Amino acid sequence: MKKFMAFVKKEFQHIFRDYRTLIILFGLPAAQILIFGYAVRTDLTNAGIAVLDNAHDVVSAELITRLDASEFFHIKYFLNTYDEIDPAFKKGKIKAVIIFPDDFAERLTREGNATVSIIADGSEGNNANLVTGYTTAILNDYSAGLTKQLTSAMPVIIPEVRMYFNPNLQSHFMFIPGIITLILILISALMTSVTIVREKEFGTMEVLLVSPLKPWQIILGKVAPYFFLSLVNVIVILLMAWFVFDLPVKGSISLLIAECMLYILLGLSIGILISASVEKIMNAIFISALGLMLPTLLLSGFIFPIENMPKIYDYVSLFLPPRWFVEIIRSIMIKGAGFGYVWKGTLILAAMTLFFMLLSARKFKVRLGEGGK
């Protein structure tokens, strides 16, 4: 045990002495969260919208002026027919179309309520939500003003929200679970495979193998610090999600952390498997980046909703750990789901972890038993 601790200590020394590793470890998640978050925010100051005003009355004119004057929107197109909506969206420069019905002001005064349709571009989930939110706020603000002037029953403007492209708005707040998934795979698989392969490439692995340390102690000693750092990272990301984006964890935090630990183990065993298969650091980076990061980004549902993919990718993604993990994290964080809802994904991740661990253990045994050269 003492020998093992001496070894683990050295691994920490490597990490803390190499500031580049530290930057990757802690700078990357912070940067990613801020970039994603920043992108979400900038899009919403001065977002382009289009207006289809069938009413052409005083109230609609007043509302249009208010929308345009707000810091959130500027009106890019005035549409004349419903047929112009689709091309306006497809040109891609607008986030939403606001539609006033033809008898708008009349209804509002006579019946006390009227409907404004908001059609938002659902392909950018966060934006769509914010656009409809701000529009609704402006409408409410206006009707509240009216209430003060009139003594009669309060006139209500009912926003009727619809999504173009993505009716159920399923990419909502996908990016925090996505970033956790990406970062954990990055640290646990990429960094462990690199750190193990580095020992091989520099020839220090041989010296370690000649030492009284057992092979499993060497591997465990190499990955233990990364397990610890990954967990710290998860906590940092969760805190940022909470304080920067107001996205607290709705479900059980201990369940979330436990799921993260499972996923880290999975990443570590993939990293060990990679390190057992290659001799050069560049190859380890290449395999991790191409084989793990790209599928995580593209096929996990993190950026592109799986539902919108061709069926074949849907089936492929079933074999990718990130897909299951993103789903689990999203359920726990956003929907507040308990273990009863995520047990299936958890079981699949656990099975995958076991599979990769056995595979890498076997691979290492083969290599060490009849040592390469």
Add this chain to the structure above:
Amino acid sequence: MERDKVIEVEGLVKKFGSFIANDHLTFDVYRGEIFGFLGANGAGKTTAIRILCGLSRPTSGKVLVAGFDANHPEEIKKRIGYMSQRFSLYNDLTVKDNIELYGGIYGMTMKEIRPRTEKLLAKLSFNQYGDTLIGSLPPGIKQKLAFAVAVFHDPEIVFLDEPTSGVDPITRRQFWEMIYETASRGITVFVTTHYMDEAEYCDRVTIMNEGMIVALDTPSALRKRYNSSSIEELFVKIARHKTETA
């Protein structure tokens, strides 16, 4: 008087598939001697040293290192030191960190490690390097440190796999002085090399060719037997003899 045998090898065979890397090697190494292993690349030196260090298992034959069978290398590993032909210290750790790491791996406590580190650095007059990163030291100093670290835990035997490849002549010279000093402490030195002049520094030399031991004796006895003025000349003679009879 029977000398104390620290390595006993009898009929060692190592096959990779149909390729025979070590063909019935038989030799003994005595405690405290400097035992040289000579041969061209591919002669089977590295295979043999890997088996002796417990990195690889023999196909057949008896191999005892420090009294333990090579098929159970855990006990052997505690009693040996090893320096590979590639540099084996960590460039991103300081000199002291490296020493502490290897001392720790071999089960030494910090209480034992600290005073010994001071003594070692003083002896090599490397005091000023204690907190320097290995990566920023000149190659000659690194090489000497690597050797000092390999024998830091006082092993019974230290295996040096081409320790001086790519090192300048002056450092090689100093390096061999360190080897002599180590042997005088009773640590057996098992060294492979392809520098023929270094073979002259060994107590006994083994010459390998195509997986077999073709000669084993003191350098002077070998020179006499093969009527050569140097080991280098002798080596060429043996190699030529081999190809002629083949």
